[in-house]
Amino acid sequence: MNRLILIGNGFDLAHGLKTKYADFIEWYWRVWGNRLKMSHNGIEEDRICSFKLSNGHYDWFNTLHFKYRIITLLYQPDALEIADIAKNNPELCDFSFKSSLFEKICEEVETKKWVDIEDVYYYFLKSSDNPKQINDDLEFLKNKLIDYLKSLQEATVNPYIQKQILEPFHWEDIAISSMDKWDKKMEPDNLMLLNFNYTNTADMYLPKAYNYSVNHIHGSLSNPEGVIFGYGDERDDEYEVLMKKNDNEYLQHIKSFRYLEASNYRDMLSFIESAPYQLCIMGHSCGLSDRTMLATLFEHPNCVSIKPYYYKRKDGTDNYRELVQNIARNFKDPTLMRDRVVRKDRCEPLG
DSSP states (O other): OEEEEEEOHHHHHTTTOOOSHHHHHHHHHHHHHHHHHHOOOSEEEOSSEEEEEGGGOOOHHHHHHHHHOOOOSSOOOOHHHHHHHHHHOTTTEEEEESOHHHHHHHHHHHHHSOOOHHHHHHHHHHHOSOHHHHHHHHHHHHHHHHHHHHHSOOOOOOHHHHHHHHOOOOGGGSOGGGGGGOOOOSSOSSEEEEEOSSSSGGGGGSOSOTTEEEEETTOOTTOGGGOOOSBOOTTSTTHHHHHHTOOGGGGTTBHHHHHTTSSHHHHHHHHHHHSOEEEEEESOOOOGGGHHHHHHHHHOTTEEEEEEEBOBOTTSOBSHHHHHHHHHTTOSOHHHHHHHBOOGGGOOBOO
């Protein structure tokens, strides 16, 4: 029997990496703060936002210093504060969003303290009369995200997570309907880490052996051109509407089509077709932006177990129930879901 492990953003977070989309957005504004501090242009802009100094000023540093007296011998604001001041003081700076997509993303971060950029993108795409603009905005954000992730320090191996990855099978984790497929061997014959992240954190965990592999299903930072960033829920009622528009621009960032540009998806299919497998979830939210692929993995006849490693919060609560609820949305048969998902007392926090 084999083991397939879904590696999501929570896996990187468990290694201390600041890889949330909210972290990325904060980094983006810090970059802007540093750019404004050094600028001698009245207008600074990129594809998604614009800063214009008021009253014909051209020196951001001196304008901030003399008009707001925020830079003194005793105190210098950091780059994030400079960006905030420029955005929120119209008498100093005329700030504007040039992208409604990015404006909504920032609004989500401001109100909820988190955001799923791919969900927001799909929401805008479905209602847009100009899909190229939305797609170009997303492409810009994708490239910025790659720059941000490249700036992060590499993680180190967590021995506890390594033990979880390689732990033996147990009969109590196998679905009742699949007990006849379990060969009672304790160790996985083959193991694949299906990495949804762009980082190489997952690569640290498997020894170099013929039966161990890491599949960067959404691409990696070493090959930015191959990074897949978009949406992947072909079961959504409105997906068929996009297909019927007869405009390929609406399908530009639909993940299913991008999977056909590399061998990773086929490699995954070959793995799940080869033998019965246990599917472990490490840091993946199992949200709708990947539902097409997740449904394939969860409902496959060879899947004998779905074991979620949940996140335990500082207050003692955890997200096991929310994670299972998300898993359920990828099933058409709820009875099959309840049989395959490992009960909570047989699961544990990641790391």
